[in-house]
Every structure is written in structure tokens, then in C-alpha cells.
Amino acid sequence: MDLIRIKNVEKKYKNGVTAIYDLNLAIEKGSFVFIIGGSGSGKSTLIKMLYREEKPTRGQIIVGGRDVAKLRDRKVYLIRRKMGIVFQDYRLLPKLTVFENVAFALECIGEKKDEVRRKVLKALEDVGLKNKVHNYPDQLSGGEQQRVAIARAIVNDPKLLLCDEPTGNLDPKMSMEVMKVLDDINKQRGTTIIMATHDEKIVNKMKKQVIALKDGHLVNFKQKGTYNNEAI
Amino acid sequence: MKLFRMLGRSIRDAFKSVIRNFSLSLASISCITITLIIVTVAIIATFNVQNFTKEIEKDMTIVVFLDSDATEEDVENVKESLDKIGNVDDYTYQTKLEIKEQMQAESEVFNTVLSNFDENESPLKDTFQVKVKEIEKIKQTAEKIEKLDKVSIVRYGEGMVDKMITAFDSIKKVTYGIVLALILVTIFLIVNTIKLTISARKKEIGIMRLVGASNFTIKTPFIIEGMILGAFGSIVPIIITTYGYMAFYNHFNGYLFSELIKLIKPEPFIYNVSLIVLGIGILVGMIGSAGAVRRYLKI
Numbered sequence: 054m055d056l057i058r059i060k061n062v063e064k065k066y067k068n069g070v071t072a073i074y075d076l077n078l079a080i081e082k083g084s085f086v087f088i089i090g091g092s093g094s095g096k097s098t099l100i101k102m103l104y105r106e107e108k109p110t111r112g113q114i115i116v117g118g119r120d121v122a123k124l125r126d127r128k129v130y131l132i133r134r135k136m137g138i139v140f141q142d143y144r145l146l147p148k149l150t151v152f153e154n155v156a157f158a159l160e161c162i163g164e165k166k167d168e169v170r171r172k173v174l175k176a177l178e179d180v181g182l183k184n185k186v187h188n189y190p191d192q193l194s195g196g197e198q199q200r201v202a203i204a205r206a207i208v209n210d211p212k213l214l215l216c217d218e219p220t221g222n223l224d225p226k227m228s229m230e231v232m233k234v235l236d237d238i239n240k241q242r243g244t245t246i247i248m249a250t251h252d253e254k255i256v257n258k259m260k261k262q263v264i265a266l267k268d269g270h271l272v273n274f275k276q277k278g279t280y281n282n283e284a285i
Numbered sequence: 286m287k288l289f290r291m292l293g294r295s296i297r298d299a300f301k302s303v304i305r306n307f308s309l310s311l312a313s314i315s316c317i318t319i320t321l322i323i324v325t326v327a328i329i330a331t332f333n334v335q336n337f338t339k340e341i342e343k344d345m346t347i348v349v350f351l352d353s354d355a356t357e358e359d360v361e362n363v364k365e366s367l368d369k370i371g372n373v374d375d376y377t378y379q380t381k382l383e384i385k386e387q388m389q390a391e392s393e394v395f396n397t398v399l400s401n402f403d404e405n406e407s408p409l410k411d412t413f414q415v416k417v418k419e420i421e422k423i424k425q426t427a428e429k430i431e432k433l434d435k436v437s438i439v440r441y442g443e444g445m446v447d448k449m450i451t452a453f454d455s456i457k458k459v460t461y462g463i464v465l466a467l468i469l470v471t472i473f474l475i476v477n478t479i480k481l482t483i484s485a486r487k488k489e490i491g492i493m494r495l496v497g498a499s500n501f502t503i504k505t506p507f508i509i510e511g512m513i514l515g516a517f518g519s520i521v522p523i524i525i526t527t528y529g530y531m532a533f534y535n536h537f538n539g540y541l542f543s544e545l546i547k548l549i550k551p552e553p554f555i556y557n558v559s560l561i562v563l564g565i566g567i568l569v570g571m572i573g574s575a576g577a578v579r580r581y582l583k584i
């Protein structure tokens with residue numbers, strides 16, 4: 054079953070730049086997909102369209118049976134509750150502890166207090182940070198901060214996890230920690246993961262599906278793909 | 286239950302940011318306070334003016350004197366004519382003799398003066414006291430009565446009340462103008478206070494959007510913050526209303542300048558005014574914050 058179906062999607066920004074040309078894609082439930090491509094190839098644009106930060110100028114983006122391209126601004130929050138999103142810059146709140154940062158996502162959607170506690174501890178356990186719940190973000194390494202962000206993204210047990218260069222700020226060792234966590238989430242929770250990245254080594258090592266973009270065009274979609282420099 | 290939880294969070298957040306942006310919050314609160322003081326005074330004045338003009342109007346009558354040579358038949362004719370005038374509510378009739386007796390009974394001086402006159406050569410006249418339905422038309426009614434046969438003099442408030450009401454009307458307009466201007470300044474200040482809060486919490490708002498907080502959840506703390514500013518701003522005006530008016534009332538024993546102007550009793554008047562003032566404060570705060578949310582949060 055496909056979790057995501059993208060049909061004839063084009064994205065042209067207001068300044069006239071076309072970031073995505075006529076894209077057609079289907080992503081299966083439970084898969085782990087890398088989106089690779091050079092700078093400006095449209096990776097972030099694609100991810101933004103999936104969580105409806107940007108609207109395509111044409112085409113359909115069906116996520117979990119719902120065309121998010123047609124979704125009204127007022128209703129966007131409904132799909133955000135069903136997905137987790139992780140960025141290069143972690144986006145943690147510096148004045149909140151690890152626990153509070155993760156709990157914030159659930160409090161925002163009105164989750165009950167004891168449920169919050171249970172789910173937060175479970176998520177932090179899944180990313181291997183159960184011993185750091187009371188730390189503040191500035192007391193953590195980059196890799197740990199990113200794992201807090203991942204915990205926050207998965208705390209509501211979403212079907213889909215979107216990651217835009219989650220290892221972009223991390224050294225290779227910490228990057229691999231984060232990749233291990235993501236892989237575990239994919240395998241244990243069955244969460245579909247879509248990750249945009251520049252990192253050749255990671256892609257080659259993980260042997261996952263690979264979507265390659267070049268200047269807004271889909272050039273390659275492979276199972277167990279590698280980072281092919283010639284293609285992109 | 287869920288709504289309750291969310292509201293609790295919102296109120297907590299709102300209080301936090303009032304304290305965090307203390308100086309700007311204080312500016313907003315002061316501005317609301319000044320505005321509301323003027324509003325309070327205006328409200329108290331307006332209610333009192335309304336109250337005592339109504340009192341005066343109740344007592345307003347047209348006094349109709351008949352010619353000295355009016356016969357009983359003439360009196361009957363006047364009565365009939367009065368019945369036909371639409372604006373006439375009610376009237377009483379006193380013969381010159383009745384009036385003489387009444388005046389003699391009321392005062393010693395009148396008694397001696399009037400005793401010098403004969404039964405039939407009383408200097409007084411037969412008199413009608415006419416009450417009207419609509420006070421605004423008293424002038425036209427008086428003119429109509431004056432044209433009747435055997436009617437010699439007609440007197441009424443002669444525009445005294447009219448003038449008073451127009452004077453209060455213009456005062457009211459000026460007050461409205463000032464209050465409106467002040468409310469606009471207040472709203473402007475609140476918009477800026479809330480704008481600051483919004484920009485201080487930009488990151489938080491961004492994350493809220495990512496994790497699927499509804500628009501309602503995102504904007505409620507800011508709206509509540511505006512309402513809190515408004516509520517704080519109405520504290521001083523309410524104290525002024527309650528204690529100030531009470532002291533004012535007691536100082537003048539319930540009357541202003543003369544027995545004519547009767548003040549409204551403080552209770553429950555002051556409580557009603559306090560509630561109105563609190564309501565206006567909260568409403569102005571809400572309008573300001575809603576404006577800021579619309580402009581800077583874009584939802």
C-alpha cells in the first residue's frame with residue numbers, strides 16, 4: 054500500500070523559480086527513502102510540500118489518502134498531527150528541558166498529562182536519551198539534540214517521519230548515531246521515513262530506497278540505491 | 286476537559302509574557318487605565334444626567350392662566366379643547382379662590398397680603414396645570430394652548446431644560462471624541478505589546494505549527510494576554526468608581542448644586558458601572574490582541 058502518491062506535481066515559487074517539474078512518485082507504507090540531489094535540486098521543496106508548508110502549483114500530493122495540496126490553511130494542523138518533522142537545526146526550545154521539549158508537542162495538541170508522561174518517556178527511550186530527561190539542550194551534544202528533536206517528532210507515533218538533512222550539522226560519528234535511531238524507528242514502529250540528504254556515505258551505507266533529483270527533475274528512483282554522483 | 290487544559294496553559298503563558306514584557310505591558314495598562322478613568326467619569330455623568338433630566342421632565346408642566354373675566358362656560362370650553370390636544374397627558378384645574386386659599390395656608394406673608402382683597406377681586410387667575418406626554422414637544426403644545434379662547438398667559442420651563450440638555454449633549458460629544466481617540470491609542474499600544482510577545486515566541490509558534498497545534502491553540506494565549514492587560518487596566522478606574530463616587534455622593538448628600546439635581550444612589554449603581562468598565566477594558570484588550578494576532582501571526 055502506498056502512503057504517499059505524488060501526481061504531476063509542479064512547484065513554481067512566486068519569484069519565478071521552478072523548484073519541481075512534473076513529479077510522479079509513490080512511496081510505500083513502512084519504507085525508508087532518501088532524497089538526494091545537489092544544492093537547489095528541490096529536496097527541501099519536496100519535503101515542504103509533503104507537510105504542506107508549501108503548496109504545489111499543479112498536481113496532487115496524496116498523503117494517507119488525503120490530497121494535502123487541496124488542504125485549507127486552517128486544516129493543515131490536522132495532517133501535521135499525523136507526521137513528524139525533523140530539521141538540520143534541531144529547533145528545540147532552549148529554556149525547556151529535554152523532557153519538556155518533547156512533551157511540548159503533545160501539550161500543544163491537548164494530550165492528557167499522564168499520557169504525555171508515558172509517551173514522552175517511551176520516545177526518549179527509543180532515541181536512547183532516557184538518562185538525559187532533565188538536561189537542557191545546551192548541555193547536550195549536537196547528535197543528542199537531534200535525537201531529542203526526533204523524539205519530539207515521533208512522540209505522537211506518526212505514520213510518516215520527514216527529515217530535511219538531519220545530519221547536516223553533525224560529524225560522521227554522531228550522524229551514524231542518528232541514522233541508527235532512525236533505522237530503529239523505521240523497523241520497530243513501522244514509521245515511513247523520508248530523508249533529504251547530501252551525505253554520500255550515509256546513503257551508500259544504509260542501502261535504502263533513493264530518489265534522486267536534479268534541477269527539479271526526478272532522475273532516479275531505486276530500491277537499495279547508492280549516491281550516484283554522475284546522475285545528479 | 287481538553288479545552289479546559291488548553292485554556293489553563295494559555296492563561297499561564299499569557300501571565301508569563303505580561304511579566305516578561307513588563308515595561309510595554311505597563312505602558313499598555315497605564316493607557317487603558319487613563320482611558321477607562323475618563324470613560325468611567327463619562328459613564329457616571331451620563332447616567333446621572335439621564336436620571337435627573339428624567340426627574341425634571343416628570344415635573345415639567347405648562348401653567349395656563351385664564352382671563353379674569355372667564356366664565357364657567359369658558360372654563361368648560363378650555364377643558365374640552367385641552368382634551369383634544371394630542372400631547373396633553375393630564376391636567377388639573379384650580380379656581381382663583383382655591384389658589385388663594387392654598388397660598389394663604391402656605392405662607393403668613395401671602396395670607397396678610399391676600400386678605401386685603403375682596404372675595405371677587407382676587408388678583409389671581411383660574412389656572413390649569415397641564416402635563417404633557419412628550420417633553421420635546423412642550424413648546425408647540427404651549428403655543429396651541431395659548432391660541433385658545435380666554436387663555437391669557439401660558440408658561441412652561443421656557444427652554445431652561447432644553448438648554449441644559451443641549452449643553453450636556455455637546456459635553457457628551459466631546460467626551461465621546463476623547464474616549465474614542467484614547468481607545469485607539471490604547472489599542473495601538475496593545476497591538477505593539479502583543480507584537481513583541483509574538484516575536485519573542487516566534488520559535489515556539491513555529492514548533493507549535495509543526496507539531497499540529499490548531500490555530501485556536503496558537504492564538505488563544507495572545508488573545509488572553511490582551512484581555513489580561515485590559516483587566517489590569519480597569520482596576521484603578523474601578524476603585525475610583527467605587528470609592529470616588531461614594532465619597533462624592535456623601536459629600537453632596539446626594540444632591541448637586543441644588544435640590545433639583547439628584548444624584549443616583551451609589552448602590553447598586555457603582556457595581557454596575559464597575560462591571561461595565563471591566564467589560565470595556567477586557568474588550569479593548571481583546572480587540573488589540575486580536576488585531577496583533579491577525580497582523581503578525583497571520584491566522
Ligand SMILES: Nc1ncnc2c1ncn2[C@@H]1O[C@H](COP(=O)(O)OP(=O)(O)OP(=O)(O)O)[C@@H](O)[C@H]1O
Binds near residue numbers: 067071090093095096
Ligand atoms: N521560498 C522560496 N522562494 C523562492 N525560491 C525558492 C524558495 N525556496 C527555494 N527556492 C528555490 O527553489 C529551488 C530548490 O530549492 P530547495 O531548497 O528545494 O533545494 P534543496 O535541494 O533543498 O537545496 P539544498 O541542498 O541547498 O538544501 C532553488 O533554486 C531555490 O533557490
Ligand SMILES: [Mg+2]
Binds near residue numbers: 097098217
Ligand atoms: Mg534543502
